[in-house]
Amino acid sequence: MNETISCSTCLVGSCALETLTRNELVNMEAHTYQTTFRRGEVLRKQETPVESLIYLRSGYIKEFISHENTSDQVVQIVKPRFYIGLLGLCTNSASLYSYQSVTDADVCFIDKGTFSKLIAGNGNFAREILVSLSRESIKNHKRFLSxxxxxxxxxxxxxxxxxxxxxxxxxxxxxxxxxxxxxxxxxxxxxxxxxxxxxxxxxxxxxxxxxxxxxxxxxxxxxxxxxx
Amino acid sequence: MNETISCSTCLVGSCALETLTRNELVNMEAHTYQTTFRRGEVLRKQETPVESLIYLRSGYIKEFISHENTSDQVVQIVKPRFYIGLLGLCTNSASLYSYQSVTDADVCFIDKGTFSKLIAGNGNFAREILVSLSRESIKNHKRFLSxxxxxxxxxxxxxxxxxxxxxxxxxxxxxxxxxxxxxxxxxxxxxxxxxxxxxxxxxxxxxxxxxxxxxxxxxxxxxxxxxx
DNA sequence: ATTATAGTGTGCGATTTATCACATTTTTGT
DNA sequence: ACAAAAATGTGATAAATCGCACACTATAAT
Missing domain, CATH: 1.10.10.10 (Winged helix-like DNA-binding domain superfamily/Winged helix DNA-binding domain)
Incomplete structure (x- = not known):
C-alpha cells in the first residue's frame, strides 16, 4: 500500500500530470482525496451521482452492471495507474457502472469540476486525457469484438x-x-x-x-x- | 448532397468548431478536403495508414472488421455530423477498422496533424472532442453490452x-x-x-x-x- | 473444531442455434 | 427486356449451450 503523498511527488501518478504547471498541480492537489479500499468493497454504485473522477494508484477494480432479472455483466477489470469513470467525466452526472475492488486498492478521488476546468484550460493536459480515454476504449472495443x-x-x-x-x-x-x-x-x-x-x-x-x-x-x- | 463550402460557414459542422478562433478555423480549412462517396464505396481499409480524420457531413457509414476465415464484424453505423476514426486519432497510425458507405455520403478529410495541434493548443476544443469521443464510446459500450x-x-x-x-x-x-x-x-x-x-x-x-x-x-x- | 456459507465440478436432458440445401425473390448489368 | 448474380425465406438436421441437480471443496465465522 502506498503512503499518502502529494500529487507533485506521487510516484504512481498518471502521465497526464506532467503536462500540468505547478499552480495547476497545487490546484488539483487541493481537490483530491486519497483513500484505500479492501477487497470486495464497493467504490461506487451504478446510477448514483458522481462528483469525482477516481484514479487507481494500486490494486484492481471490477467495473460491472447489475440487472434486475438477469445476472451481472462485467465490463472490464481496471488496472493500476488508470482512471475510473473517465468515460462519464464530460457527459454523465450519474455513474454508468458499479465499481468493486477485487484486491485491496489505493485510490484518489479528484473533484470532477476541478478536473474539467484543467482540461478546458490546458490543451496538452486535455490531449493526454484524450489519449487515455482512447486507449481504454480501444482495449474495450477489442475485447467486446473478440x-x-x-x-x-x-x-x-x-x-x-x-x-x-x-x-x-x-x-x-x-x-x-x-x-x-x-x-x-x-x-x-x-x-x-x-x-x-x-x-x-x-x-x-x-x-x-x-x-x-x-x-x-x-x-x-x-x-x-x-x-x- | 451539400455544396462545398468553408468550415466557418458550414451548416453541418461539428459543435466543436464553435470553440475555435477565426485563425484556428482558417488553419483547419486550409488542411481540409471535402469530397463525396457513393453507396458501397470504401472510404478506408483496416490496417492502412491514416493521415486524416474524417468528418461525416451527410450519409451513413458502416464501420467493420474483416477476418481471414470468419465473416466480417460490423462495429457500428456512423451517422451524419459525427467523426470517423476519432478513436485512433491520438494513438494509432494505422486504421483500426474499415469504412464503407451504406448510402451516398458527403465527407471532409481533415489533416490529422493539424487537428492534433488544434487540440493541444485549445483546451475548450479538446474538451469538445473529448465529449464527442465519450458519447460515441458510451453508445458503443451500451450496444456491445446489450x-x-x-x-x-x-x-x-x-x-x-x-x-x-x-x-x-x-x-x-x-x-x-x-x-x-x-x-x-x-x-x-x-x-x-x-x-x-x-x-x-x-x-x-x-x-x-x-x-x-x-x-x-x-x-x-x-x-x-x-x-x- | 465445527458449522455455515460460498464457490466449484460434472452428468444429463431440454432448448436453441448453426449449418446445409434449395426454392424464391430482388437487384444488377448489359 | 433479359440474363446473371446477389440476397432472402424456410425446412430439416446436427451440434452446442443452458439450466438444473447434486456432490464436493474451500473459505469464513463462531
Missing amino acids: LNKTQSFGKVASLLMYLSEEVYESNSFELWLSRAELGQMIASTRESVTRALRYFHNEGIIRMLKNHISIQNQERLTEFAKRG | LNKTQSFGKVASLLMYLSEEVYESNSFELWLSRAELGQMIASTRESVTRALRYFHNEGIIRMLKNHISIQNQERLTEFAKRG
Whole structure:
C-alpha cells in the first residue's frame, strides 16, 4: 500500500500530470482525496451521482452492471495507474457502472469540476486525457469484438488472452475472479467456463492450480480464440 | 448532397468548431478536403495508414472488421455530423477498422496533424472532442453490452432498438443493411436474423415491407431485448 | 473444531442455434 | 427486356449451450 503523498511527488501518478504547471498541480492537489479500499468493497454504485473522477494508484477494480432479472455483466477489470469513470467525466452526472475492488486498492478521488476546468484550460493536459480515454476504449472495443463468437471455448480463450495481455500483463497470474464472474464477462455461464478451463488444462494449453493460471501453449490458445 | 463550402460557414459542422478562433478555423480549412462517396464505396481499409480524420457531413457509414476465415464484424453505423476514426486519432497510425458507405455520403478529410495541434493548443476544443469521443464510446459500450445475451431473438430486438434510437432516430426507417450484415452486428447468422424479424413481424411487434421497418410495439420489443 | 456459507465440478436432458440445401425473390448489368 | 448474380425465406438436421441437480471443496465465522 502506498503512503499518502502529494500529487507533485506521487510516484504512481498518471502521465497526464506532467503536462500540468505547478499552480495547476497545487490546484488539483487541493481537490483530491486519497483513500484505500479492501477487497470486495464497493467504490461506487451504478446510477448514483458522481462528483469525482477516481484514479487507481494500486490494486484492481471490477467495473460491472447489475440487472434486475438477469445476472451481472462485467465490463472490464481496471488496472493500476488508470482512471475510473473517465468515460462519464464530460457527459454523465450519474455513474454508468458499479465499481468493486477485487484486491485491496489505493485510490484518489479528484473533484470532477476541478478536473474539467484543467482540461478546458490546458490543451496538452486535455490531449493526454484524450489519449487515455482512447486507449481504454480501444482495449474495450477489442475485447467486446473478440467475444463476438458463438462458441464458448473461443470466448473463454479470448478472455484468457485479455486477462493475460491487458490486465495482468503476464502469462502467469493469480485469478481472483470467480467462475461466475468470468462467465459474466463473456455472456456465458459458470459451468461453461469451468468446462472450457478444464478442457484447456487437460490439453496442456493452460496450467491451473487453485486460483493460479499460467498459459502454456499461447499458439493453440490463439487458435481457439480465432476459430472456436 | 451539400455544396462545398468553408468550415466557418458550414451548416453541418461539428459543435466543436464553435470553440475555435477565426485563425484556428482558417488553419483547419486550409488542411481540409471535402469530397463525396457513393453507396458501397470504401472510404478506408483496416490496417492502412491514416493521415486524416474524417468528418461525416451527410450519409451513413458502416464501420467493420474483416477476418481471414470468419465473416466480417460490423462495429457500428456512423451517422451524419459525427467523426470517423476519432478513436485512433491520438494513438494509432494505422486504421483500426474499415469504412464503407451504406448510402451516398458527403465527407471532409481533415489533416490529422493539424487537428492534433488544434487540440493541444485549445483546451475548450479538446474538451469538445473529448465529449464527442465519450458519447460515441458510451453508445458503443451500451450496444456491445446489450448483445451480451445468449438468445438470438433478444439480440435482434436489441439491434432494432439500437438502429431506431441511435442511428435513425425514428421508429420507422429504411434499412439498407442486408440480413447478413445485421447478423454480423450481433454475432449471429443471416438465417437467425430472418427468423427473428419474421417472428416479430407476425407477432405485430414490427412491420416489415421490403426494406422498410417500423416498430409497432415498443414495449414488447423492449421486453425481448431485456429477457429473450 | 465445527458449522455455515460460498464457490466449484460434472452428468444429463431440454432448448436453441448453426449449418446445409434449395426454392424464391430482388437487384444488377448489359 | 433479359440474363446473371446477389440476397432472402424456410425446412430439416446436427451440434452446442443452458439450466438444473447434486456432490464436493474451500473459505469464513463462531
